[in-house]
Amino acid sequence: MPSPMFADHPAQQPPERGMVDALITRTRRLRGDVDAVRQDTSVDEEDPHGRWQLALCDLAVHQLDDLGAHLGQLKTGLPTEAREESPGQAPTRPKSRSLLSRVGSAEWNLLTDEVNWSDELYEIFGRAPEAGPLSLDELPSMLFAEDQAFLATMMTDCLVDGKAIDGEFRIVRTDQSVRTLHMMGEPVLDADGCTASMWAVLRDVSELRRSQHAVRETRDSLQRQRHIAQTEHRIAVELQEAVLPPWRGSLRPPRSGPGALDLAAHYLPSATSALIGGDWYDALELPDGQMLLTVGDLTGHGVSATSTMAMLLGALRGMAVAGIRPGALLGHLNQLLDTSTQPALGSAICCRYDPAARLLTWAQAGHPAPLLFRDGTGRALTPPEGVLLGATSGAAYEQAEVQLRADDLLMLHTDGISRRGPAGDAGIGRLLELAPRFAEARGAQECVRLAVEEFGEAERENDACVLVARIGA
Structure with a gap:
């Protein structure tokens, strides 16, 4: 190749050798830093963000290698410059592809x-x-x-x-x-x-283009997965809002008089997951004047969990309206979940409240027991026997009865609101410590607000909900 001076425009003067050496040193240092980041980047086939980071590091390494090669040529001169070799000197051309x-x-x-x-x-x-x-x-x-x-x-x-x-x-x-x-x-x-x-x-530039192609593919894959996750989140939220009761504040059922309930509930999304879980709460007046109170929690997140939750909640409401008692009702839910095309595990509490007698009949399926607050103190009710929904076929669920009084406060919750360890016992203790404040509260909605203020900012691994029922005079 001829010298650039024979081209149709004059060539610029080459830079000083010391300046090129400094650029080569900087490039080598930067290349080492990028390579260190690449080695520290964990590779997980299920993590598109990690693959994208690794592809970007590979691309940067290729580009820095090319830059180093060009600077090396700039330092030593054009490749076609004649170089005289001493007699017997080994050829300078490397054996491998450099x-x-x-x-x-x-x-x-x-x-x-x-x-x-x-x-x-x-x-x-x-x-x-x-x-x-x-x-x-x-x-x-x-x-x-x-x-x-x-x-x-x-x-x-x-x-x-x-x-x-x-x-x-x-x-x-x-x-x-x-x-x-x-x-x-x-x-x-x-x-x-x-x-x-x-x-x-x-x-x-084959390796460089392959790296760039890998970066584009992983970026596009990451964007697609983000779009899918956002779409799934929106569908799950819409499904949840369509199934859960439309009220988020205090609700006074149509029935009034002695023993009537003052109800309030609140749903708290997970602080560590963008997906909606399968937690539910419900309060429904039955044809005989009694009340159905229930909370539950399904494993998993997203559309799958919320659709299964919708199926269970619909079945629960139908069986409760038909007069099926809490223990037998949970048995039917267990069979329904056990034979579902989307296997899952769930926990639940099902309560039937008779306002005339102020009598609560309840059953549970591997769920935290309701908390009863009376006269400024609180305690967890003794749970009857019951295993998780979907854990075993043909499970039987026992029932328990509790005689309530006027101004008693009953709290049903999922474990996400109070979890502070494997069993969540510390969280339950914090809920029970709110008993004096609950006694001074003006209604169920204020009690829910107090509970949410206590646990609402906590980093929960799962979503949660709480339902409060205050017994009328």
């Missing part, structure tokens, strides 16, 4: 048809040096068919119109491997201003 071997140069003389290739260009094309370089007419034979027209256009623009070459194309080497080459070149003009020859620098 960073510099990704860059080669060529010159095509239009007057003599002479073609000169650097050693690196033979290696890039996978062509034996004894086969000789490719002429401009032979070069397209190694290109992809769809890239041949693009190369012809670049060549024409350079040789006819004197434009610089800057573009990429793909070649198929003799070993059938595919390489992507970036070609930059210019025409060399004679004294009359006519094109006498063309020189070019070709760089193998």
Whole structure:
């Protein structure tokens, strides 16, 4: 390749050697830092964000390797500069493919048809040096068919119109491997201003383009998964809002008089998950004037959990309206969940309250017991026997009865609101400590507010809900 001084514009003076050395040192340090970050990046096939970070690190390493190679060439001089070797000195060409071997140069003389290739260009094309370089007419034979027209256009623009070459194309080497080459070149003009020859620098950017492609794919995959997660979250929220009672504050059922309930409830989303879980609460006046009170919690998150919750809550309401007692009702729910096409586990409390007698009949399926607050103190009710829903076929659930009094306060909750360890006992204790404040509260809604203020900002692993019922005089 001729010296740039023979091109159609003067070449800039090369930078001082000390400046290039400093740039090489900085590049090496930065390359080491990026490589350290790449090694520390955990690779998990289920984590698209981690794969994306790793692909970005690989891309940065490739680009820094190329930058280091170019700076090395800038320091040592152009590849085609003649270097005299001492007698007996071993050739300086490395045996393995180095960073510099990704860059080669060529010159095509239009007057003599002479073609000169650097050693690196033979290696890039996978062509034996004894086969000789490719002429401009032979070069397209190694290109992809769809890239041949693009190369012809670049060549024409350079040789006819004197434009610089800057573009990429793909070649198929003799070993059938595919390489992507970036070609930059210019025409060399004679004294009359006519094109006498063309020189070019070709760089193998195959690894760089593969890294860029991997970055785009992982980025697109991450965006798709985010879109899917956002869509699932929206559907789960809409399904939950459609199924749970429309009230979020205090509700006084249509029935009034002695023993009537003052009700309030609240749902708290998970602080560590963007997905909605399968927690539910419900209060329903039954045809015989009694009240159904229930809370429950299903394993899992998202549409699957909320759709199963909707199925169970619908079945629970239907059976309660039909007069099925709490223990038998949970047995039917267990059978329903056990035979469901979407296997899951769940816990639940089912209560039937008779306002005329102020009698609470309840059963539980592996769920935290209701809390009873009376006269400024609180305690957990003694639970009857009952296993998790969906844990075993044919499970039987016992019932318990509790005689309530006027101004008693009953709290039903899922374990997410109070969990502070494997059993959540510390959280239950904090709820019971609210008993004096509950006794001074003006209604169920204020009691719910106190509970939410106590636990609402906690980092819960799961979503939670709480339902409060105050017994009327």
